Amino acid sequence: MQLQNTSLLQNRSFINGEWVDASNAETFEVINPANGDIITSVADSGAVETEQAIAAASKAFPAWSKKTAKERGAIMKKWFNLINENIEDLALLMTTEQGKPLAEAKGEITYGASFIEWFAEEARRVYGDVIPTPANDRRIITIKQPIGVVAAITPWNFPVSMITRKISPAIAAGCTVVLKPAAQTPLSALALAYLAKEAGFPAGVINIVTSSNAAEIGKVMTESPLVQKFSFTGSTKVGKMLMQQCASTVKKVSLELGGNAPLIVFDDADVEQAVKGAMASKYRNAGQTCVCANRLYVQEGIYDGFLEKYREAVASLNVGNGTDAGVEIGPLIDVEAIEKIKRLLGDAVDKGATVTVGGNEHSAGKLFYEPTVVEGCNSKMAVSKEEVFGPVSPIFKFSTEEEAIALANDTEYGLASYFFTQNLARAWRVAEALDYGIIGINEGIVSTAEAPFGGMKESGIGREGSKYGIEEYLEIKYLCLGGL
């Protein structure tokens, strides 16, 4: 990996504005999933460093929160500009540690930076209210203030944007942050921290603790009385555990957890549009997003027309190392991801499904899997209940709108869903009937800084991005002005 700006490659935690080794001098390796090469070793910080980072964030909070929104926004905009100036290097770093194709990595950095720009501006619109009084001798006013120190844990599938989607609203609101990035992808996080330092954030406002021991760091973060807010993106299983730990100090939580996104193609859909949308939703990041279409429900009248084009599109995807030109599908993150696909496909085939495209490990290397289509799926198969998190499209045939809605909602998850129809009345009806926080109508990719991202049911609590995202980092204070 040849970076133009070699300072972006950092390998120690970033605490109180300094680069810090683990106190026990331990490190862990960061591996390139495309070829198994060790990229570098990174400080394996633990409870001690997490406490130090929380103390630094707590010390930095009073001064940072007292800056005006415009002052905080000015530093954030410098950070935004620096990220854009270093986009080529940041993309290479991301592809090397995470595997996604370079074009997708660049897209993610632009997407990630957009949260910084959005919240730098949004902080100036944190309004309170003057509420009509029920008594003439008093007035009711509300103000909003930053909640305090925020702790956050982010996943490996979006090494930049999941960080900026949490840090940006927090620091824009006036909070300070301690964040643990995923052990698989700490380098993008540290590069962001390097650029944050360059942008001029005061020491302690942003702290990054790198560690291979998420449970140890998570316990300190969730149980610390100095932390007022905890934000996590990851699995529902881990999210539930962390939420329980947060109960001991009654912290405000935001949780972006698992999904099991249905994508419904109705008979009255535009076939080209549906194929394009389904491909974009399913195969982004090799199927490793929480909002990837996980179950494709196709109505019987359009089934043959849709599947003919869809099989062709999936079979033509270019698999390989994300740094190679023209590659669309990179490696999966680890061996467990490959094993999961094999288990889910095996179960589906045993119960009567048929693989019509792909279905094997790919010759590009140990962590590559062929883009796959498996047809004839039903609700008895594990693939209808579990997140695939890989380049596999399970196809289910259905007859009526009511049936599709019932099948789509038959899950404990409620993050993203998609459907394709040219009928306006159906579009409105189905959107209201789906129990999901995010609904793409004739669109396969809907994430953007301006819109609220988040789930219902066991997919989480709270929203990120949009005008709602900053509310997660604010407290409402009610002022009663009496004796008038």
Ligand code: SIN
């Ligand atoms: C995720 O998979 O958690 C995030 C995807 C997105 O922001 O679109």
